[in-house]
Amino acid sequence: MTTQTAASSRRAPARDAAPVITVRGLWKVFGPDPSRVPRSPELAALSRRELMARTGCTAAVREVAFDVAPGEVFVVMGLSGSGKSTLVRCLTRLVEPTAGEVVFEGEDILRADARRLRELRRRKFSMVFQHFGLLPYRRVLENVGYGLEIRGTGRAERVRRAMEVIELVGLDGYAHAYPDELSGGMQQRVGLARALAGDPDVLFFDEPFSALDPLIRRDMQNEVIRLHREVGKTMVFITHDLSEALKLGDRILIMRDGRMVQTGTGDELVGAPADDYVRDFVRDVPRADVLTLRWIMRPPRPGDVLDGPELSPDVVVRDAVRDVLAADRPVKVVADGELLGVVAAEQLLAVLAGPEPR
Numbered sequence: 001m002t003t004q005t006a007a008s009s010r011r012a013p014a015r016d017a018a019p020v021i022t023v024r025g026l027w028k029v030f031g032p033d034p035s036r037v038p039r040s041p042e043l044a045a046l047s048r049r050e051l052m053a054r055t056g057c058t059a060a061v062r063e064v065a066f067d068v069a070p071g072e073v074f075v076v077m078g079l080s081g082s083g084k085s086t087l088v089r090c091l092t093r094l095v096e097p098t099a100g101e102v103v104f105e106g107e108d109i110l111r112a113d114a115r116r117l118r119e120l121r122r123r124k125f126s127m128v129f130q131h132f133g134l135l136p137y138r139r140v141l142e143n144v145g146y147g148l149e150i151r152g153t154g155r156a157e158r159v160r161r162a163m164e165v166i167e168l169v170g171l172d173g174y175a176h177a178y179p180d181e182l183s184g185g186m187q188q189r190v191g192l193a194r195a196l197a198g199d200p201d202v203l204f205f206d207e208p209f210s211a212l213d214p215l216i217r218r219d220m221q222n223e224v225i226r227l228h229r230e231v232g233k234t235m236v237f238i239t240h241d242l243s244e245a246l247k248l249g250d251r252i253l254i255m256r257d258g259r260m261v262q263t264g265t266g267d268e269l270v271g272a273p274a275d276d277y278v279r280d281f282v283r284d285v286p287r288a289d290v291l292t293l294r295w296i297m298r299p300p301r302p303g304d305v306l307d308g309p310e311l312s313p314d315v316v317v318r319d320a321v322r323d324v325l326a327a328d329r330p331v332k333v334v335a336d337g338e339l340l341g342v343v344a345a346e347q348l349l350a351v352l353a354g355p356e357p358r
């Protein structure tokens with residue numbers, strides 16, 4: 001498998017700015033009297049099976065907390081049933097959280113009334129689902145403009161904006177086609193265009209490409225990367241596919257049984273997996289495609305000749321191979337003028353040929 005990471009050729013998220021979404025202590029429990037579960041430390045600590053046996057409840061999301069920065073592509077990943085969809089639906093209250101906090105652009109959305117929630121969903125959030133949810137008797141143009149129509153946008157403006165995003169997702173010439181005249185990949189492009197039409201602040205993707213053939217899927221992933229570069233939207237993306245997560249995500253949250261196991265960049269997950277579950281997930285990732293020099297550099301030693309080339313610690317190992325092998329001395333890893341370490345052929349080889357993650 002080849003794996004690209006999000007690091008290169010991407011718009012960087014504004015990590016220093018206030019988060020777009022802040023989640024704290026979030027729980028979603030299905031079953032009778034669900035709110036007693038997060039309130040009781042004893043129940044909260046039970047395994048999924050024990051909790052079901054004791055209370056008849058399923059804790060789909062347990063004590064989850066994270067921030068999403070403006071412009072970030074934040075991926076939620078985990079096996080089937082780990083709670084990804086429930087978690088992301090809680091963020092827009094398509095599923096009502098049992099406990100915790102969801103703050104969107106400074107507003108506690110768990111306090112929003114029905115009217116405010118409708119407004120947020122129409123103006124601030126957009127969703128792209130696996131099953132495209134297109135209206136079969138409407139043409140592409142009207143499907144794409146549907147959200148604007150609901151908002152009350154006039155016809156001329158609707159058409160103008162719909163044509164603009166239809167072009168943006170590469171569907172020029174198909175504005176007047178019906179959904180069933182399009183391939184799966186093209187229908188999902190319509191889904192993307194529809195999500196972008198209302199110029200939302202956050203796009204939520206729930207396994208949007210799972211039903212597509214691998215090649216089309218790759219095209220669509222590249223399309224998301226391109227769109228992100230062009231429009232710079234904050235995105236929350238659910239997948240169960242690690243290579244998709246690594247390719248798209250600035251950061252990845254790994255879930256298991258409703259809990260967060262680890263949140264980090266791709267190289268953090270591969271370089272320092274939090275436990276055996278994450279280690280298992282990342283076992284087959286080609287490490288040289290994901291790890292950066294930061295993870296493989298060693299401290300300079302007496303006797304090192306330090307007048308060789310310089311590279312940034314964020315360069316992916318695969319991209320450094322040529323420079324490191326061409327130099328007859330260690331390559332310096334330098335950030336802001338400071339020497340962080342050095343990399344020579346032996347460090348590269350340890351990654352290219354080396355053992356699995358610790």
Ligand SMILES: Nc1ncnc2c1ncn2[C@@H]1O[C@H](COP(=O)(O)OP(=O)(O)OP(=O)(O)O)[C@@H](O)[C@H]1O
Pocket residue numbers: 030031058059060078079080081082083084085086087240
């Ligand atoms: N409405 C519901 N009522 C009861 N249990 C539910 C409900 N929705 C989800 N669950 C349970 O919550 C857990 C998490 O489900 P969820 O769909 O969020 O997981 P997921 O990681 O998105 O899985 P998948 O990738 O299969 O969609 C599962 O055990 C599921 O059975």
